Amino acid sequence: MSVNSLKLDKLPALDRRVSIAPMMDRTDRHDRYFLRLISPSVLLYTEMITTGAILRGDRERFLKFDASEHPVALQLGGADAGDLAQCAEIAAEYGYDEVNLNVGCPSDRVQNARFGACLMKEPEVVAAGVKAMRQAVDLPVTVKSRIGVDDQDSWDDFVRFIETVAAKGCDTFIIHARKAWLHGLSPKENREIPPLSYDKVYRLKQRYPEFSITINGGVTACNEVSQHLAHVDGVMIGRAAYENP
Known part of the structure; x- marks a missing residue:
């Protein structure tokens, strides 16, 4: 049976309690x-x-x-x-x-191609991509984002992004608990300099208990995983798993 012939509600639920972040190279x-x-x-x-890269x-x-x-995702x-639908x-x-x-990726190259973290400023574009993918396949379609970008980092900005994307069929969000600065910081600095705001991700889960929320950023020890799982799904x-498997 092909994947496309399955219905979403018949697919086995993925265990999201622990995952390894997508990391370039x-x-x-x-x-x-x-x-x-x-x-x-x-x-x-x-x-x-x-x-x-996939299409051409x-x-x-x-x-x-x-x-x-x-x-594997x-x-x-x-x-x-x-x-996105074709892919x-x-x-x-x-x-x-x-x-x-x-x-969530803030690199200059990604921004120049108009994807990654800069799309947090265009939630309607993200929502359209989610809708197209949901219509194309029965696989889970998820979004990995930051908690904000540049000066667009208020709680209201964050909620607007989540609600706009969720309205088109996404109910699973992976949140890097830092904002991203699109100019002035390298990708490495964007993983380290903006302060972590775990409480903002916890608050998101409290507001939308029906969504699956995965937290990302700064996790380096097993006891931290257990602590976060008391608040999110x-x-x-990330790099801790690569450097110390």
């Missing part, structure tokens, strides 16, 4: 295979792969993975709803368990 198929040897159930994510590049190189990696970088269909054909849209671990 790190979470390739070799790293994911290694991590799966350590943990049989942690949810794995690919590096961010742009829609252009070496698709097999970017998307091929070993069956042992399941559950494909993270897409892009903004065009039609391109979601391709992800389903390859057997991915989830499609995730990157709305899942914890995503």
Whole structure:
């Protein structure tokens, strides 16, 4: 039976309690295979792969993975709803368990292509992409974002973004608990300098208990995972998992 022939409510729910963040030049198929040897159930994510790379590049190189990696999600970088829908269909054909849209990367190259964290300023564009992917596939479609960008970082801004995207069918959000500065900080500095605001993510879960909320950012120890799980549905671990598997 093909993935596209399944109904969303018949797909097994993914265990989101612990996941490994999508990391450029790190979470390739070799790293994911290694991590799966350590943990049989942690949810794995690919590096961010742009829609252009999938539609016009070496698709097999970017998307091929070993069956042992399941559950594994494909993270897409892009903004065009039609391109995102096509890539979601391709992800389903390859057997991915989830499609995730990157709305958190602040690098200049990503901004120039109009995707990543800069899209937090255009929630309607993100919502259109989510709607197109939801209509194209029965896989879970999720969004990974920051808590804000530049001076657009108030609680009301954050809620507007979440509600706009959720209205088009996304009920699972992975939140890096830092804002992003789109100018003046490197991607590395954007992972370290903006202060963590875990309470803002906890508050989001309290406001929308029906949504699945995964927290990301600054998690380096197992006891921290347990502490976060008292407030949210899942914890995503980044470089700590790569540097100390």
